[in-house]
Amino acid sequence: MRDDANVRSGFNGTLVQGRKPALLVIDFQRGFTETAVSPLAxxxxxxxxxxxxxxxxxxxxxxxxxxxxxxxxxxxxxGCWGQKCGSLSSLVRGTPPCELDPRLHYDAAVDLILEKTQASAFFGTALAGILASARCDMLIVAGCTTSGCVRASVVDAMQYGFPPFVVRDCVTDRSAAQHESNLIDMSSKYAEVFQLDAMLGILNDMVTPSALN
Known part of the structure; x- marks a missing residue:
């Protein structure tokens, strides 16, 4: 999936799969998944x-x-993000657009919800510390949008030292063109991109329990 020009420039490495993964599900909330709830969806x-x-x-x-x-x-x-997208004003904490999509297999007994205000799930949150405490050496990434909050979080994951692994089937974007181009960009420079079946196979081979579960 890597772009040939990037490969020629030396972007041809592969991130090492870890043994203590965490899964980050980015912004699958009703404001992005239900078109009747927000124009962002x-x-x-x-x-x-x-x-x-x-x-x-x-x-x-x-x-x-x-x-x-x-x-x-x-x-x-x-902040100034609202100058680029006025529809962000529909995301008021405590209202339906900020609720997790009810179809998700969220378990309040063991899972964590992080609130954020900007694109990256790392910006202004405790995510880096949480992953360090769990000794995470592999961050699996799902969510939306591929070109926005997913990509921003992936770049920060790389910069914080948590190798990101994006699952192609589990990320999406309102723009098909931006979805594809950003998957190529992340695969070339910042992440590994896997199909769901391949990632499920990797997880099936893992037996190390999480410190948080």
């Missing part, structure tokens, strides 16, 4: 279904962490 059904298979496979292996983006009612914590 698109049809994420197939990616949500695929992500549930990934969540189920992670049980007993590593922590499952969900991120949700939302703001105070007065938008004081939105």
């Amino acid at each position: 698109s049809d994420c059904s197939s990616a949500v279904t695929a992500t549930n298979a990934l969540i189920d496979a992670m049980r007993g292996i590593g922590p499952v962490i969900f991120s949700v983006v939302g703001y105070s009612a007065n938008m004081a914590d939105l």
Whole structure:
């Protein structure tokens, strides 16, 4: 999947698969998955279904962490991002757009929900510390959107030293063109990109229990 020009430039390495993975499910909240709830939403059904298979496979292996983006009612914590996308004002904490998609296999007894205000799930959150405490050496990534919050989180994961592994079937974007181009970009420079079946096979071979489960 890597771009030939990037390969010629030396971007031809492969991240090492770890033994203590965590799963990060980015922004599969109603404001992004239900078109009747927010103008930001698109049809994420197939990616949500695929992500549930990934969540189920992670049980007993590593922590499952969900991120949700939302703001105070007065938008004081939105920052300049609102200048690029006015629809972000529909994401008010405590309202339906900031609820997890109810189809997700979220387990309140063991899973964690992180609230964020910007694209990366690392920015302004405790995510890096949580992953370090769990001794995570492999961050599996699902969610939306591929070109936005997924990519931003993947770049930060690389920069914080948590090798990111994006599951292609489990990420989605309202723009098919941006979805494909960003998968190529991440695969070339910042992450490994796997099909769901391949990642499920990797998880099936793992027996190390998570410190958080």
